[in-house]
Amino acid sequence: MSSKPKRTRGGRRAQAREFSAGGVVVRDGQVVVIVPTRRAADGSRVLALPKGHVDPGETPIEAAEREVREETGILAEPVVELGESRYWYRREGRTIGKRVSFFLFDFREGDFADHDDEVEEVRWISLAQAEKELSHAAEREMITLALAYLDKDR
Numbered sequence: 454m455s456s457k458p459k460r461t462r463g464g465r466r467a468q469a470r471e472f473s474a475g476g477v478v479v480r481d482g483q484v485v486v487i488v489p490t491r492r493a494a495d496g497s498r499v500l501a502l503p504k505g506h507v508d509p510g511e512t513p514i515e516a517a518e519r520e521v522r523e524e525t526g527i528l529a530e531p532v533v534e535l536g537e538s539r540y541w542y543r544r545e546g547r548t549i550g551k552r553v554s555f556f557l558f559d560f561r562e563g564d565f566a567d568h569d570d571e572v573e574e575v576r577w578i579s580l581a582q583a584e585k586e587l588s589h590a591a592e593r594e595m596i597t598l599a600l601a602y603l604d605k606d607r
Contacts, residue, residue, distance in 0.1 A: 468547040474517035475504025475553055475592075477599045478529045480560035484583045484596065485525050488574040498573075499588045502595065504553055513554040521558060525575045526567030529558035535598045538591030555595045557602060 478485040486500055493499050503524040507516040514531055521529050535555045542549055565575040578586070580603075584596040 469549050471549055471551045472507050472513075473504050473551065473553045474507055474513040474520065475502050475555050475595075476517045476521040476529060476531075476558045477502060477535060477555060477595055478521055478525070478527065478558040478560055479580065479599065479603070480577070482580055483577040484580050484599070485521075485527065485560070486576060486578055486583060486587065487524055487568075487572045490571055490573045493588065500586055501588060502555070502592045503572075504555070514556055517554070517556045518558070522563075523569045524572050525563070526565050527563030528561045530561055532557040532559055533602060535595050535602070538594070540591065553591070555592075555598075557599050 476485075485503065487503050488498050489501060491499070503521045505516065505520040505524070507513055508519075511519070514534070518529065518531060521527065533556065535557050537555070538553045540551055542551065568575050580596055580600055584593055584600065587593045587596065
């Protein structure tokens with residue numbers, strides 16, 4: 454087995470890999486979004502979907518459900534896997550290859566006041582607004598997929 458890092462799409466070599474999972478939690482045409490305490494590289498606030506690392510022994514859907522609960526304070530029921538995003542980023546001079554699985558969830562219960570300290574704010578916004586305003590293109594694409602799934606059930 455080669456110890457060389459695999460090449461990323463842009464020809465870069467990923468020096469580490471990360472796997473995360475996240476949720477698109479919906480209720481009455483709205484979706485839960487978070488503003489993490491960590492800012493973007495330019496210092497601006499980020500509007501994101503709840504997501505985080507898959508822990509050892511955890512399935513992606515279990516991780517997504519846990520991250521939704523931790524980052525938003527709410528409980529949600531998984532519906533369907535929406536898709537996966539892949540990208541790379543730099544941290545401490547290293548290139549990290551990241552893969553994130555996203556799942557559609559139905560809101561069940563809970564209170565945003567119970568979110569963890571990694572999150573500055575949790576709120577509901579319309580799916581249409583999220584499709585335009587989420588900070589990351591891959592997350593906006595997950596909203597598009599969620600809308601398509603929800604529209605087929607009408």
